[in-house]
Amino acid sequence: MDTTxxxxxxxxxxxxxxxxxxxxxxxxxxxxxxxxxxIHIKFFESEANKWIVGEIIDYHAQYKKSPSxxxxxxxxxxxxxxxxxxxxxxxxxxxxxxx
Numbered sequence: 001m002d003t004t005x006x007x008x009x010x011x012x013x014x015x016x017x018x019x020x021x022x023x024x025x026x027x028x029x030x031x032x033x034x035x036x037x038x039i040h041i042k043f044f045e046s047e048a049n050k051w052i053v054g055e056i057i058d059y060h061a062q063y064k065k066s067p068s069x070x071x072x073x074x075x076x077x078x079x080x081x082x083x084x085x086x087x088x089x090x091x092x093x094x095x096x097x098x099x
Contacts, residue, residue, distance in 0.1 A: 010043045018049055023095050025056050026066045036060050048087040069096065
């Protein structure tokens with residue numbers, strides 16, 4: 001098999017699957033605990049998903065739990081790129097409505 005087809009990403013499963021993984025990271029503490037050492041932002045396709053997963057990983061490393069929506073609001077307010085900020089807000093809304 002060609003090594004270029006063996007990508008270590010979730011892109012091959014599509015945006016919907018990536019959203020479900022993020023939702024699971026936020027709602028299932030055992031899932032988050034078990035994946036925190038192996039999940040990486042490069043597995044995700046969009047910059048918004050990469051940012052969200054990065055925040056989840058960082059927050060979990062510090063507090064051993066997933067961040068709340070309030071934590072995301074504070075962190076998102078620090079973003080200087082307005083396009084990324086809007087995309088992150090839209091994606092978080094989509095993640096939380098899919099839960």
